[in-house]
Amino acid sequence: xxxxxxxxxxxxxxxxxxxxxxxxxxxxxxxxxxxxxxxxxxxxxxxxxxxxxxxxxxxxxxxxxxxxxxxxxxxxxxxxxxxxxxxxxxxxxxxxxxxxxxxxxxxxxxx
Numbered sequence: 001x002x003x004x005x006x007x008x009x010x011x012x013x014x015x016x017x018x019x020x021x022x023x024x025x026x027x028x029x030x031x032x033x034x035x036x037x038x039x040x041x042x043x044x045x046x047x048x049x050x051x052x053x054x055x056x057x058x059x060x061x062x063x064x065x066x067x068x069x070x071x072x073x074x075x076x077x078x079x080x081x082x083x084x085x086x087x088x089x090x091x092x093x094x095x096x097x098x099x100x101x102x103x104x105x106x107x108x109x110x111x
Contacts, residue, residue, distance in 0.1 A: 011081050012074060015088075019067030022060050030057020045108055052107040059100045066092055 028034040035041050035049050038056055046052055070088045074081035 008074075008078055008081060011085055012071065015067055015071045015074060015085055018089075019064050019071060022064030022067060024064075026057045026060030026062075026064055028057075029053050029060060047109045048107045052104055055103060055107070056100055059096055059103075063093060063096055 025037060029037055030053055033050065033053050035043075035046070035053050035056075038052070041052075043049065066088060070084050073084045077084075
């Protein structure tokens with residue numbers, strides 16, 4: 001019922017990979033101003049690219065940090081590793097994503 005051995009290792013690696021990707025993207029967007037990495041970014045529709053980069057980058061950094069919190073929980077309580085990952089992947093990521101999309105609208109022109 002609970003993952004063991006190789007299956008648990010794959011879950012750890014997947015969680016770590018997600019964390020690193022989120023942190024890397026968050027860093028590039030927030031601190032390097034790479035707004036071109038934001039899906040659907042159109043410079044004609046954005047009035048404050050720096051503000052958008054700070055907002056989106058910060059949310060990605062939070063998701064990346066959250067992945068490493070989940071990874072720590074998976075190591076501490078391996079019998080619940082799938083539950084922790086599911087909560088992160090099916091609740092935290094979609095929730096932060098929706099908040100990011102809604103919040104980023106304040107950076108659009110005409111608002």
